[in-house]
Amino acid sequence: MIIQIENLFKVYRNGSIEVTALRDVSFSVGEGEFVSIMGQSGSGKSTLMNILGCLDTLSAGKYFLDGEDVSLIKGKKLAQIRNRKIGFVFQSYNLLPRLNALQNVELPMIYAGTSGKKRRTAALEALDRVGLTERIHHKPAELSGGQKQRVAIARALVNTPSILLADEPTGNLDSRSGEEIMSIFQRLNREGVTIVMVTHEPDIANHTNRIAAFKDGKIISDEIVENPIQV
Amino acid sequence: MNIFESITSAAHSVFANRMRSVLTMLGIIIGISAVIMITSIGQGVQNSMNEMFAEFGAGTLMVNVRQNAANPATRRDMLTLESAAFLAEHPDVSVVSVASGSSARVQLRNPSETSHVQIIGADENLRQAQNVDVRFGRFLASVDVDRAAPVVVIESTLAREIFGRTDVVGETIRATFWMGTVDLTVVGVSRNNDPMAGMFGMPTTAYIPITYFQRILNRDDVVDQLLVIAEDLDRLDETATEVTRLLSVFHGNEDRYQVTTIMSQIDMLSGILSTITGFVALVAFISLAVGGIGVMNIMLVTVTERTREIGIRKSLGATEGNIRFQFLVEAMILTASGGIIGIFLGYYGGFALGSLMGLSPAVSIPTVVGTVLASSLIGIAFGVYPAHKAAKLDPIVALRYE
Numbered sequence: 270m271i272i273q274i275e276n277l278f279k280v281y282r283n284g285s286i287e288v289t290a291l292r293d294v295s296f297s298v299g300e301g302e303f304v305s306i307m308g309q310s311g312s313g314k315s316t317l318m319n320i321l322g323c324l325d326t327l328s329a330g331k332y333f334l335d336g337e338d339v340s341l342i343k344g345k346k347l348a349q350i351r352n353r354k355i356g357f358v359f360q361s362y363n364l365l366p367r368l369n370a371l372q373n374v375e376l377p378m379i380y381a382g383t384s385g386k387k388r389r390t391a392a393l394e395a396l397d398r399v400g401l402t403e404r405i406h407h408k409p410a411e412l413s414g415g416q417k418q419r420v421a422i423a424r425a426l427v428n429t430p431s432i433l434l435a436d437e438p439t440g441n442l443d444s445r446s447g448e449e450i451m452s453i454f455q456r457l458n459r460e461g462v463t464i465v466m467v468t469h470e471p472d473i474a475n476h477t478n479r480i481a482a483f484k485d486g487k488i489i490s491d492e493i494v495e496n497p498i499q500v
Numbered sequence: 501m502n503i504f505e506s507i508t509s510a511a512h513s514v515f516a517n518r519m520r521s522v523l524t525m526l527g528i529i530i531g532i533s534a535v536i537m538i539t540s541i542g543q544g545v546q547n548s549m550n551e552m553f554a555e556f557g558a559g560t561l562m563v564n565v566r567q568n569a570a571n572p573a574t575r576r577d578m579l580t581l582e583s584a585a586f587l588a589e590h591p592d593v594s595v596v597s598v599a600s601g602s603s604a605r606v607q608l609r610n611p612s613e614t615s616h617v618q619i620i621g622a623d624e625n626l627r628q629a630q631n632v633d634v635r636f637g638r639f640l641a642s643v644d645v646d647r648a649a650p651v652v653v654i655e656s657t658l659a660r661e662i663f664g665r666t667d668v669v670g671e672t673i674r675a676t677f678w679m680g681t682v683d684l685t686v687v688g689v690s691r692n693n694d695p696m697a698g699m700f701g702m703p704t705t706a707y708i709p710i711t712y713f714q715r716i717l718n719r720d721d722v723v724d725q726l727l728v729i730a731e732d733l734d735r736l737d738e739t740a741t742e743v744t745r746l747l748s749v750f751h752g753n754e755d756r757y758q759v760t761t762i763m764s765q766i767d768m769l770s771g772i773l774s775t776i777t778g779f780v781a782l783v784a785f786i787s788l789a790v791g792g793i794g795v796m797n798i799m800l801v802t803v804t805e806r807t808r809e810i811g812i813r814k815s816l817g818a819t820e821g822n823i824r825f826q827f828l829v830e831a832m833i834l835t836a837s838g839g840i841i842g843i844f845l846g847y848y849g850g851f852a853l854g855s856l857m858g859l860s861p862a863v864s865i866p867t868v869v870g871t872v873l874a875s876s877l878i879g880i881a882f883g884v885y886p887a888h889k890a891a892k893l894d895p896i897v898a899l900r901y902e
Contacts, residue, residue, distance in 0.1 A: 324815060324895045345819045352817020363812045363899065367516060379505055380817040424816070 270333070271432050271463050272298040272321060277330035279316050279486075290316040292486045294330075298432070298465055303458040305466045305474040308483030314467050315436065317483070321465065322434050323351050335431045352380050356425030360437035362417040364409040370396065370420045371405045377428045395423035399453055415446030422453060426462070433457070435466040439473055451476040452500035476500070503829075510830035513802070514837075524798045525838035527791025528878070532842025532871050533849055534784035536863065540850035542777030544861035546770055559733045560629050561740050562765075563726040563747065566758040577756050578722045579747075581710070584623075586750050587728060592739045594731045597625035598710050598723040603703065607674040608662055615661055617654075617675065618703040621713025621723070629727035632707070637669035637688035640709055644687070648711035653688035658704040675706075679717055684708060728759075736761055785874075792835070792878035799831050799886035810890050811898025824891035831883025832876060839875030843868055 279291040291313045298304055308314040319325035320332065323339060332340045335354055342350065357363075364373045374392040383391070396405055399419040409417055418438060425433055435454070439447035455476060458464055466477060474480050476498050481491040514521045567573040581598060588596040600621040605614035626632065627639040635656060644651050652673065656666040662673060671686045692704065714721060730739040740759040747757045803810070810823055847863055854861035 319896050322815070324899075345821065348814070348817050348819040348822075351815060357815050359899070363808070363815070365809055365812060367512060376813070377816045380813075380819075380822060428817075 270297050271300050271302075271335055272296070272465070273331075273333040274320075275331040277317075277320070277332065278328045279313075279320065279325070280328040290486055291320075291327075294486070294488060296481065296488060296491070298463060300463055301458070301461055302479060303454065303464045303466075303477045304479045304481060305468055305477040306481050306483060307468060307471070307474050309469065312483040313486035314483045316486075318434060318436050318465075318467050321432075322355050322357060323347050348380075352377060353428055354431045356428070356430040356433045358418070358421050358425050358433065358435040358438045360440040362409065362414075362421045362441075364417060364420055364424075366409055369406050369408050370401070370412065370416075373409070373420055374424045374427055377424060381428055391427055392423070395427040396420070398426060398457070399423045413446070414442050415449055418442065418446070418450050419453065422450070422457075426457070431463065433462055433464045435464065437468055438466060439468070439470070447473065448500050451498075455497075455500060472498075506826055506829045507833070510826060510833050513830055514833050517802075520798060521834060524794055524834055525841065527794040528788065528835050528838030528875055529791075529842040529845060531784060531788030531791045532839050532875055533844075533846035534787060535781055535871050535874075536843060536846025536867060537850045537853065537861075538780045538784055539777060539867045540846070540861035540863040541853060541857070541859075542773060542780075543864060544850075544854055544859045546773055547862050548859050549769060549773070550766065559730050559736065560762055561728040561730060561736070561743060562760050562762075563728060563743060564724070564758050564760075566756055573756065577751055577753050579726055579757075580721045580723060581623075582721070583747060583750055584723070584726055587726065587743065587746060590742070590746060592731050592735070592742055593728055595625050595628050595729040597629040597727040598623050598725070599626060599727055600710060600713055600717075600719065600722075600724040602677060602713070602717055604675040604677045604706075606658065606662065606706070607676075609664070614676070615658060616703040617658060618705045619675065619677070619713070620705060620707050621710040621717075621719075622707045623710050626707065626727065629729055633691040634688045635691055636667045637686070639688055639690075640707055644709040645711050647709075648715055649709055650682060650684050650712055651687045651709065652684035653690055653707040654686055655692050655704040655706065656689055657692050658706065659686075659689050661704075677716060682716055736763075788874065788878065791838070792882040795831055795834050795879065796882035796886060798834070799827060799883055800889070802830070803827060803886050803890040806890075807893060807898045807901040810893050811895050811901065814893070814895035815899060820891040823893075824887045827887035827890045828880065828883045831886065832879035835875045835879030835882075836872075839872055842875070843871065846871075 274294060274296050277291055277294040278289065281288045281290055294317065306314045306317065316325065320327050323334070327340055330340070331338060334350065339347070339350060365376065368376070371392055374395055375388045378388045378391060396402065399422045401416060401419045401423065404412060404416065409420070412420065439450050442450065451473065454464055454466070468474050475494060477494060478497055479491070479493050482489050563579065565573045565577055565579060584596045584598050587593055602619050602621070604617050604619045606617045607614055620626070622640060623645045624640050624642045627634070632639060632653070634653065637653070639653055640651070654673065659666045659668045662668070663671060666689055668686050668689060672683050673686060674681060674683050710723060713719065728743055730736050732739070740761065744757050744759055748754055813823060850861040850863060
C-alpha cells in the first residue's frame with residue numbers, strides 16, 4: 270500500500286468550539302491506483318488531502334505513507350517527506366510568478382539538493398512527459414491555464430514521488446483544457462504513477478478508476494469505476 | 501538548497517523590487533557613510549594635530565603664571581626676560597625662549613582689506629623651541645632683540661596673501677595693533693606652523709622681537725610664557741618640577757607657575773577630539789540602527805506579500821531552515837550592498853570634505869571592517885524576526901493566502 274490510514278480523526282479548535290473535520294476515516298490507496306475523492310465543500314475532503322500531503326497533522330489515528338508511519342513526524346523530516354514522496358498539483362497551479370516554467374519545475378530538486386546539471390535534465394524530462402516542450406522559458410503569466418497546470422504536474426513529478434496528490438486540478442480550466450489534463454493523468458497512471466485527486470465534479474471523477482465519496486467528515490461510499498471515461 | 505542558490509534567489513527578489521530596495525538601503529547607506537566620514541575626518545584632524553605638536557617639540561615645557569580672580573598675580577610674580585636668563589643658567593635646561601602673544605590686522609595689497617594675524621613676541625631661541633621652519637631669509641636674531649628692531653618673520657600664507665608670492669624678504673608690512681599701527685620689515689618667511697592657518701578666518705602667525713613687542717604694547721619687560729627645552733627628554737617631569745622651584749625662588753613666591761608639556765597638551769586635545777568624534781559617530785550609529793529598522797520593516801512587508809510563495813515552497817519540501825535562510829540572506833543583501841555603497845560614499849565624501857577643510861582624512865581599516873561587520877550584523881539582527889515569521893508560517897494557511 271502506498272497510503273494507509275486507520276481510524277483517522279481531525280479536530281480543529283476554534284476558540285472554545287471544536288470542529289471535527291474528519292471522524293474515524295480508514296482509507297487506503299494501492300500502488301498504481303487512480304483514485305478520486307468526491308464531496309461537497311466542507312465534507313472534509315480537503316482536510317484529508319492536506320493530511321495525506323503531510324501539510325497538516327492528524328488528531329488521532331495512524332497514517333502510513335509508503336510503509337512509513339508519518340503520523341508523528343514533524344519539522345525537517347516532514348519537509349523531506351513532502352519533498353521526496355509527495356507531488357502536489359493545485360487548483361490554482363501555485364507556480365512562482367518570478368520563475369520561468371523550467372525554473373519552477375526545478376524548484377523541488379533544489380530543496381532535494383540535486384546538482385544544477387542533473388536538475389536541468391530532469392526538469393526537461395518531466396516537462397516532456399506532460400507534453401510541454403515549447404514555452405519552457407516563459408514565465409507563468411505568459412502561459413495558458415492548461416500550460417500552467419502541465420508545468421505544475423511536471424513539477425510534482427520531477428522528484429519521482431510515491432504519490433501524486435491533485436486538488437481540483439481542473440477547477441480553474443475550461444472543459445477542453447480539463448480533458449487534456451485528465452488525459453495526462455491517465456497516461457501517467459498507465460505508466461505506473463499513483464494518483465489521488467480531489468474533485469467535486471462527477472464528470473471528472475469518472476475519469477479515474479475508483480471514487481471515494483465524503484460527507485460530514487466520513488467516507489460514505491468507496492467504489493470501483495466500471496468503465497472510466499478514456500480521453 | 502545551497503548558499504549560492506539562496507543568494508541568487510534573494511538577489512533576484514531584491515532586484516525585482518528595485519525602487520523599494522534602493523530606498524530601504526538608503527538608511528544604511530547614509531548611516532554607514534556618515535560613520536566613515538566622521539571617523540576619517542576626526543582621525544585626519546587628530547593626525548594633523550599630532551604632526552603640528554610633533555614639530556613643536558616633545559621636549560618643550562611651557563611655563564605660565566598661574567592666577568585667577570581670587571588670587572591675582574602681582575607685578576613681582578610676572579615672568580620677565582630676567583627670569584628667562586636666570587633659568588637658562590641651570591644645567592637641566594638647554595634652551596629658554598620667551599613668547600608673548602597679541603593679535604593684529606595686517607594690511608593686504610588692497611589697502612582696505614586686512615588679514616588677521618597672531619603676533620608672537622619672541623627671542624631668537626623660539627625658532628628652536630617651536631621648530632619654526634624658515635623658508636626664506638632668517639629667523640629673529642639676538643641683535644634684533646637687543647635693538648628692539650621693527651622686523652618680522654611671517655608665514656608663507658600671509659606672504660602670498662599680501663604680495664602674491666612667498667619670497668618677500670626685505671618687503672614692508674603694515675600691522676595695526678590696538679595700540680596703533682607700525683611698519684615692519686620682513687626678514688624671514690616660515691612654513692605654516694598650523695596647516696589650517698589662513699583658512700576659515702584662522703589667523704596666520706608672525707614673529708617680532710620680544711623687546712619691540714613690549715615697547716609697542718606697553719608691556720614693560722613682562723612676557724606671557726617661557727618655553728623651556730629640557731636637556732634630558734627622559735627626565736621631563738623632574739625638569740618641570742625643578743623649573744617651577746627655581747622660578748619660585750627667583751621671584752620669591754610659592755605655587756605660582758604652571759608647567760605643561762606638549763605631551764600633556766596633546767593628550768588633553770586628543771581626549772576632547774575623541775569625545776567629539778565618538779559622540780558624532782554615536783549619532784551616526786543611531787541613524788544606522790534606524791536604517792536597520794527600515795530594513796526590518798520592508799522585510800516584514802516582503803514576507804506578507806510572499807506568504808503564498810512561502811506556502812508553495814513549503815509544499816514542495818522547503819524546510820523552515822530553508823525559508824529562514826532565504827529571507828535572512830535577502831535582508832543581508834540589502835544591508836551589505838547598502839554598506840558597500842555607504843563605504844564608498846563615506847570614503848570619497850571624507851576626502852571631499854577633507855580637501856575643503858584643508859586636511860587629509862585618514863580612513864582606518866578597522867573602521868571600515870567594523871562598519872561592514874556592523875551592517876551585516878544589522879542585516880542579521882533585523883532580518884531574524886521577519887525570516888523567523890516566514891519560516892513559521894503554516895503551509896496550509898500560506899497556500900490559501902490571497
